[in-house]
Amino acid sequence: xxxxxxxxxxxxxxxIDVAGRITLGEGxxxxxxxxxxxxxxxxxxxxxxxxxxxYIDSSGIxxxxxxxxxVTNNGGQLKLLxxxxxxxxxLQITKLYTVFDVHETENTAIRSFA
Amino acid sequence: MRDNKRHESETRELFLDSxxxxxxxxxxxxxxxxQRAGFDxxxxxxxxxxxxxxxxxxxxHGNRYSANKKVRFSVAQTPQRFTIKIADQGEGFNVEDxxxxxxxxNLLRTSGRGIFLIRSFMDEFDLRRGESGxxxxxxxxxxxxx
Numbered sequence: 115x116x117x118x119x120x121x122x123x124x125x126x127x128x129x130i131d132v133a134g135r136i137t138l139g140e141g142x143x144x145x146x147x148x149x150x151x152x153x154x155x156x157x158x159x160x161x162x163x164x165x166x167x168x169y170i171d172s173s174g175i176x177x178x179x180x181x182x183x184x185v186t187n188n189g190g191q192l193k194l195l196x197x198x199x200x201x202x203x204x205l206q207i208t209k210l211y212t213v214f215d216v217h218e219t220e221n222t223a224i225r226s227f228a
Numbered sequence: 229m230r231d232n233k234r235h236e237s238e239t240r241e242l243f244l245d246s247x248x249x250x251x252x253x254x255x256x257x258x259x260x261x262x263q264r265a266g267f268d269x270x271x272x273x274x275x276x277x278x279x280x281x282x283x284x285x286x287x288x289h290g291n292r293y294s295a296n297k298k299v300r301f302s303v304a305q306t307p308q309r310f311t312i313k314i315a316d317q318g319e320g321f322n323v324e325d326x327x328x329x330x331x332x333x334n335l336l337r338t339s340g341r342g343i344f345l346i347r348s349f350m351d352e353f354d355l356r357r358g359e360s361g362x363x364x365x366x367x368x369x370x371x372x373x374x
Contacts, residue, residue, distance in 0.1 A: 138284055139248050171280055172345055176338040183336055200273065207348055208341055209330050 117141035127159040133166035136174030149181040158190035165196030241302040246291035254283045274349035281342040290316025316362040
């Protein structure tokens with residue numbers, strides 16, 4: 115299964131539910147395109163729900179970083195929700211866990227956007 | 229494609245096209261053999277990811293998707309060691325030139341974490357220039373505690 119994205123709006127926060135594999139190729143580019151599209155449309159508050167991500171490789175991690183910098187450089191905020199143990203471990207060993215604002219529940223994540 | 233099988237130990241060797249489909253083939257072969265060797269789910273994930281990252285490097289950065297270049301991929305299982313070798317036919321690079329992905333100035337780079345992850349997941353890791361100029365990677369996971 116490749117990546118599947120579902121984009122929904124909760125108040126002024128755009129939530130992207132990500133499912134499947136974020137790997138080099140289709141998975142990474144789909145996420146990149148979705149984030150750039152939202153930024154182009156002026157969306158400033160984006161929450162990535164990674165609860166159903168089964169696999170992420172270094173390219174996928176790179177896309178998370180790229181999305182983070184793209185959104186931040188455009189005056190927005192990108193936060194992460196529902197990390198699986200595997201994704202959390204990867205972000206920790208790459209020292210990226212503290213770079214992202216990570217939340218365990220959607221309610222707290224939504225409320226955390228200023 | 230060459231495919232050799234021995235009695236108690238098992239060795240497989242493939243010559244893969246320089247495509248992203250080859251990444252799946254390599255992972256499938258390595259993880260299948262690792263399963264038969266008795267590795268647990270956590271180790272299977274680590275072996276699979278190390279293989280994916282290594283073959284991606286060989287296909288993308290080494291052979292640059294060239295239809296004229298192959299990736300030599302082998303998996304050898306013995307009672308003590310599970311060894312994977314990946315060799316490309318690219319121009320190679322100096323290992324010392326690889327930036328440290330954990331350095332503060334590199335944390336927000338969008339690439340450069342693959343080899344770091346491979347090193348983290350395997351018990352032994354070796355990366356060197358091959359005799360033909362491309363890179364040769366050796367990954368080892370111990371099948372028994374040392």
